[in-house]
Each structure stands twice: as C-alpha cells, then as structure tokens.
Amino acid sequence: MISLTSKDALLVIDIQNDFLPGGALAVPGGNDVVPVMNAYIDLFARRGLPIYATRDWHPANHCSFREQGGPWPAHCVQGTWGAEFALALKLPDSAVIWSKASNPEKEAYSDFQESDLAERLRSQGVERLFMGGLATDYCVLAGVTDALKLGFEVYLLVDAIRAVNVQPDNGQKAIDKMLGLGARPISLADIEN
Secondary structure (H helix, E strand, O other): OEOOOOOEEEEEEOOEHHHOOOOOOOOOOHHHHHHHHHHHHHHHHHOOOOEEEEEEOEOOOOOOEHHHOOOEOOOOEOOOHHHOEOOOOOOOOOOEEEEEOOOOOOOOOOOOOOOOHHHHHHHOOOOEEEEEEEOHHHHHHHHHHHHHHOOOEEEEEEEEEEOOOOOOOHHHHHHHHHHHHOOEEEOHHHEOO
C-alpha cells in the first residue's frame, strides 16, 4: 500500500470533451477514466494535496491539425465545447488548470514542454507525481517521460488511462516504455484510503 504525503501531487491529463465519445478525437473507452479519476481527485482533495488538471488548449490554426498539415482533426480549440473538461469530472475549486499546446507553431504533448510546471511543482515541495488521463500513448506517455527526466518519482495510474491505439498495441507499448523508464504502475486499490 502507498500512503500519500505532502510531497505528492495529482496530474489529471487532458480529460476533455474532444477526447471522449462524441468528441473530435475520441479515445476508445475515454469515458471510463472519469469515475476512476474522480476517486483519485477525492483522495488528493481530502488530504489538501495539489491537483493539476492539464488540457490541450489549441488555437484554431494549430500545427497538429490536418488543415495545417498535421496528423489530427481539429480538437480542443480554445474556448470551444471540445476543449472543456468532461462534465462528469469533479475538479475541486483548488485544482490548478494547466494549459498546453497553445503556440500554433509547436506541438506539445507533454505538460512540461516549454512550461514552468516542474518549477511550480517543486516550489510546492512536490517530489512524487501521480499521473493519469488521456491518452496513454500520447500526452500521458510524453508527460510521464518528461517528469521522470526532470527527476520526479512517477506513479502511473493504470486504471485511469486509455490509449488512442492508432496501431492496436500502441497503448501497451507506451505503458511498457513508461515502466521501463522507471514509472511505477498503481491502481486505486494500492493507495491507502
């Protein structure tokens, strides 16, 4: 069992409408992470620990969009329904909203890319990150990889992630890579309530 401490923070990655069923870039099973993530949010909120909710926050002309020559349909455009967090996601008022990929010329799958998120977390005394959300094989993979490179201890919330799976095994490959780099797999049952 893992006990949460004052050195822990939760990163809720990109649980936005466009990544859920009916969205512009729906992740298969994306809805399934919401109730599980709500349980993690509740655990961290009850202990007064930092909760960061990250989001793609693209301008309408973002380089990742097919119209601009990128690989993806337009998604998570600033100020649209698709960019909003899932309605059922129960973020407390204390949650920090962290936007990324807002530069039209640059893709940013990781929340740490061209941002001061690591410094912000360190200023709060955070050493361990509990990370989950959407999608396993893109933003979760990139964020976990960067967090490990930056010296954070990372717990991958394996019950609160889902993959795009452009290729059928991309999600599992991403998980294997994150664990190979040092992330520790856990699920809700592994954390002291």
